[in-house]
Amino acid sequence: MTLEVANLTAGYGPLKVLHGLSCSVPTGSMLAVVGANGAGKSTLLRAINGLIPASGEVTLDGESILGVPTERMARRGLAHVPENRLVFPGLSVRDNLVLGAWSNPRNPPLDETLALFPRLATRLSQAAGSLSGGEQQMLALGRALMSRPRAIILDEPSIGLAPKIVIEIMDVLARLRDSGGLSILLVEQNLSAAFRVVDRAIVVAHGRVVLEGSPEELMSAPEVRQAYFGGLDAGSP
Numbered sequence: 001m002t003l004e005v006a007n008l009t010a011g012y013g014p015l016k017v018l019h020g021l022s023c024s025v026p027t028g029s030m031l032a033v034v035g036a037n038g039a040g041k042s043t044l045l046r047a048i049n050g051l052i053p054a055s056g057e058v059t060l061d062g063e064s065i066l067g068v069p070t071e072r073m074a075r076r077g078l079a080h081v082p083e084n085r086l087v088f089p090g091l092s093v094r095d096n097l098v099l100g101a102w103s104n105p106r107n108p109p110l111d112e113t114l115a116l117f118p119r120l121a122t123r124l125s126q127a128a129g130s131l132s133g134g135e136q137q138m139l140a141l142g143r144a145l146m147s148r149p150r151a152i153i154l155d156e157p158s159i160g161l162a163p164k165i166v167i168e169i170m171d172v173l174a175r176l177r178d179s180g181g182l183s184i185l186l187v188e189q190n191l192s193a194a195f196r197v198v199d200r201a202i203v204v205a206h207g208r209v210v211l212e213g214s215p216e217e218l219m220s221a222p223e224v225r226q227a228y229f230g231g232l233d234a235g236s237p
């Protein structure tokens with residue numbers, strides 16, 4: 001389903017963080033959101049998912065979800081994988097996954113989810129808190145998939161993970177997009193990992209979109225080279 005964000009304004013009390021941000025994730029596509037620390041990337045995800053008040057418009061297939069309480073978002077087809085992979089550490093892998101299906105408890109896609117993450121399948125009774133960082137990230141994503149979302153928003157899933165696991169996670173996202181038609185909004189600082197799989201990307205600065213394009217276009221933009229790869233190679237081909 002298409003996720004559209006239009007002219008979104010949000011913040012924390014008197015602090016305004018997003019200033020009329022717009023972006024679009026068409027059905028079955030992946031959009032990367034990149035930008036400096038404090039640019040408002042996590043705030044964007046919180047505003048989309050109804051965790052903080054916002055004005056403007058957020059729609060899924062044309063239907064507004066702005067103002068829908070967070071706990072009803074799963075039923076609307078949206079899943080949020082927050083930063084720091086918030087799994088329930090004392091609960092087993094299985095229970096963490098099953099909790100992800102509370103919005104459709106009758107038919108949880110446990111087998112489908114485990115097929116995507118074979119590492120989890122062998123650890124179903126292990127406490128989530130004892131998983132490695134990479135496994136916890138897989139669990140956080142797996143738990144989100146248990147609600148059978150049609151759009152998913154993720155906050156820096158690669159943080160703290162070894163390059164090989166990052167590639168594995170990006171590949172799973174690409175597969176979900178390609179075979180499941182999932183729309184994916186991916187906040188990511190690891191540009192080389194994200195740009196390998198996404199269709200388009202936006203650069204957010206001070207709560208606004210300052211650049212938008214294909215990964216190739218953005219990789220050659222001086223602003224992106226400067227911000228992410230230092231001044232040394234800025235401007236070189």
Ligand SMILES: Nc1ncnc2c1ncn2[C@@H]1O[C@H](COP(=O)(O)OP(=O)(O)OP(=O)(O)O)[C@@H](O)[C@H]1O
Pocket residue numbers: 012015017035036037038039040041042043044
């Ligand atoms: N709960 C909060 N209360 C008050 N201010 C907040 C809160 N959360 C974030 N902010 C502020 O909002 C601004 C944007 O923060 P946000 O977390 O959205 O940035 P970000 O782009 O996700 O950064 P990072 O790359 O470091 O994760 C920052 O100035 C931050 O201090």
Ligand SMILES: [Mg+2]
Pocket residue numbers: 041042043083155
């Ligand atoms: Mg953040």
